[in-house]
Amino acid sequence: MRDEYLLAALRLGAGSDPVPARVSAAARAAFALHLPGGIAAPPVEVPAPSGARSGAPGTDTGPDEGRDEGGDRDGGGPDELRLRRFTAAGLTIDVEITVTGGRLEVAGQVSPPPGPDARVEVRTPHIAKVRALTGGGHFAVAGLPAGWVSVVCHRPGEPPVFTRWAHVGA
Amino acid sequence: MTGCLPSIANGHMTDDISPDISPHHLDQDAWEDLVARFEGRMWAVARALGLSSSDAADAVQGAWLRLVESLDSIRDPDRIGAWLVTTTRHEAVRLARRARGEVVSPSGEVPETAVPDPAAAVVDADFGRHVWRRVDLLGEPCRSLLRLWALHPDARYAQIAVRLDLPVGSVGPTRARCVSRLRALLAEDTGAEEAS
Known part of the structure; x- marks a missing residue:
């Protein structure tokens, strides 16, 4: 038995530290985020890791041995930029998230480009923003709250493909 | 330590964990x-791992989102409770x-779908x-220390040391010793139930 399970059982038994109302409300609201028939895109490793800040999604930037010297790798501080790649159903969704002033800017690319009628929906538990894609499959959304993020690609006549939820701290 | 998983808890969870729903x-x-x-x-597990209220809220919400994104692939609705607790633990x-x-x-941030941990059944x-009834059988300082540890999620060792008049450096080792004694009592319960 793990210590944390024992401790959790003790607290439950004592009725101490109850679930805050906002946590319950968020849990109840989460069901509305279900996409029936949707295809979950799991994350895959990106060949060129996020240290190469100048690299665009999908660009092979190669090793960047000097990247630790800039002092900006603070593991989650302001202006953090990381590339995440998700694939499913023949689609690759690259997502780059920048944290500025506690808000998220989400930019990315769907490849191969899914065509002019496709839409991308960038979702957080509380807000979703829909964007058309450029001819090259790029999209960008700004001003999202920090926390859980998922990107959905909607294509006419196809089931939606969604990235699994990822957490981005402020 | 799954050997001390009490069958009493298994019994309770078997009832509780079958919500009679198909995902x-x-x-x-x-x-x-x-x-x-x-x-x-879920909340209790996230907090028991030492998370602040804000981080625990994120961990619990993450587990619900994992369930939402996995609804079409979950095959064993009877184990949703253990799955949710295990997934909360992973996110926390x-x-x-x-x-x-x-x-x-990035891939470490989004784990493979959790395998329900049977040991999560004790979170009940x-x-x-x-x-708690077994805690009451322990002498001091274990009884008071475990009570402070369990009922004051944000208490620091220094505060516990003051309350119990212990050196700060001994709070951690004393707690570990008390938890071991508590586990031994619980293991006796399991053994007694299995023998009967």
Whole structure:
């Protein structure tokens, strides 16, 4: 038995530290985020890791041995930029998230480009923003709250493909 | 330590953990029933890992989102409760690592779908009350120390040391010793139940 399970059982038994109302409300609201028939895109490793800040999604930037010297790798501080790649159903969704002033800017690319009628929906538990894609499959959304993020690609006549939820701290 | 998983808790969880719903036919009402049934256990596990209220909220929400994104692939609705508790634990551990400044790879942020941990069955209010009765059998300082540890989630070792008149450096080792004694009592219960 793990210590944390024992401790959790003790607290439950004592009725101490109850679930805050906002946590319950968020849990109840989460069901509305279900996409029936949707295809979950799991994350895959990106060949060129996020240290190469100048690299665009999908660009092979190669090793960047000097990247630790800039002092900006603070593991989650302001202006953090990381590339995440998700694939499913023949689609690759690259997502780059920048944290500025506690808000998220989400930019990315769907490849191969899914065509002019496709839409991308960038979702957080509380807000979703829909964007058309450029001819090259790029999209960008700004001003999202920090926390859980998922990107959905909607294509006419196809089931939606969604990235699994990822957490981005402020 | 799964050997000391008390069968008393298994019994309770078997009832509680079968919500009589299939994930494939969930509606909002059934979902809210799931929330009411399991959110307390999920919250308690996240907090027991030392997360702040804000981080624990993120961990619990993450577990619900994992369920939402996995609804079409869950095959074993009877184990949703254990799955939710296990998934909350995974998300909480990851958030705690991030909070400590450890770098987590993007794929490490989004784990494979959790395998329900049978040991999660002990995260249960009835079993918790059973454990409290065993805590009361311990002498001092164990009884008071475990009470402070359990009932004051944000208490620091220094505060516990003042309350119990112990050197700060001995709070951690004393707690470990008391938890061991508590586990031994619980293991005796399991042995007694198995023998009967």
